Amino acid sequence: MHTLHPRLAILPRTACLILGTILAVRFLAACATVKPQQRAVLADPIMQFEGDPQAAAQMRHAVDNREGSYGGGGVSGGGCGCN
């Protein structure tokens, strides 16, 4: 039986998840009705998901190297620094 290379085996599931997310976004996002003039609180730094990207990335770098898991906070990287 033909099997995918281990590097490629993840792709079908990944594609399904991305496609499902896109469909969910299209369906659900249309329900949101926040008008531009109502966005004052949402625009405040206190409501941002990542207000200080560099500081947050450094914190993730420190934590990721002490845990066995990964993800959810961006995929940019560079080097190990994993002592």
Next chain:
Amino acid sequence: MVGMSLVSAASAARASAQVAVVDTAHTLYHEAPTRTNMTVYTPGVDVAVTPASWLTVRGGYEADVVSGASVGVKAGPAYAAVNPGADVISTASVRDYRHAPRAGVTLRHGDVAYTAQYTYGTENDYKSHSFFVSARTEAYDHNTQLELSYSRNADLVCDRTQAVNDKPPRFRALEDSRGCFGSSDPLRTRHTVSIDALQATWTQAWTPTVATQLAYTAQILDGFQSNPYRSVILAQGLKAQEHSPDHRARHSIAARANVYVRPLKVAVRLAARGYRDTWDLWSATFELEAERYFFEGFRIAARARYYAQTGTSFWSDDYTGGNKPLGPKGQYFTGDRELSPFHSLALGLRMTYTVESANGHLAGLMRSLKIGASAEVVNFSYDEYTLGGIPITNARAYVLGLNASASF
């Protein structure tokens, strides 16, 4: 709060005309559990220039200054029991520097922003070329943001050259990083590590005070993923360099919600993440954060984070128990406590002070200045990991952060 919102809105309006932003962040990590210690200082600086509303060019630099003592030879309780009085654990001093210069560009066209970045990482025993691209778009009156990002790492890790006919249970650990790169030392070799990562993020504003974010991340690692310096005792008189599988596929789904509670004037952030990988490691993370302004521009956040993971399928605290040769614990062996089952609880505080210039010139040249400081304590509780049968105690890490951002 409303005043701050207006200041923020004014700031956002000026952003398109902003010329340059300088960010600097510094993190100090320290832990000293039983018989080991590790201190990592990470300074970083980034400069972003926006000469036109459609273009941002950025460059930066980050480093890791690492010093401490880590476990060099790992043994478990069964081995320690049959070798009473012998100190079966050894530690090795660690001193290393990672330098990581980076450069990137963001192009904007309508509601879409495209970003590309390259980072070069170099340390005594590791070289990395990292390429990152992302596309971000907004829809439905800017209430919906979608981002797709991808990174590709082409890395090299140093290792000790092993005897031609030896198999992993006979491999010897790397003694130190001398001669790893830039020399023809026959006792040094390099392994490739390729890392592909993909993330899809959906950020949604639902009401004037509620926003959520959903992120799916996948990562595929191919290549040498063990710690080349660490050995594991496999049997009486037999120690071998730890040996992890070369392939690892990782998935995680993270959900976050930001809710502004008007009566309390507090922003509450909730986050949860589930993770699993092909090494059969599962984890769950829960975060709770509350932040509020105390006076104009000054805010404090309190944060708690709980994390729990299982061990990998090949994790064992002691490999001397006659594991099946073709089973996961017979083929692979590790002394890495990050691959063992554990849970941790982190508690922290963060302060941020932002000052905006009313007339566009602060101290004669800045438009705005933001200063932040954070402190966090992380307490690790290891379910199985021991050093020669002795559970590690005081597994507590302290993380301090300082950051500043100025726009000109």
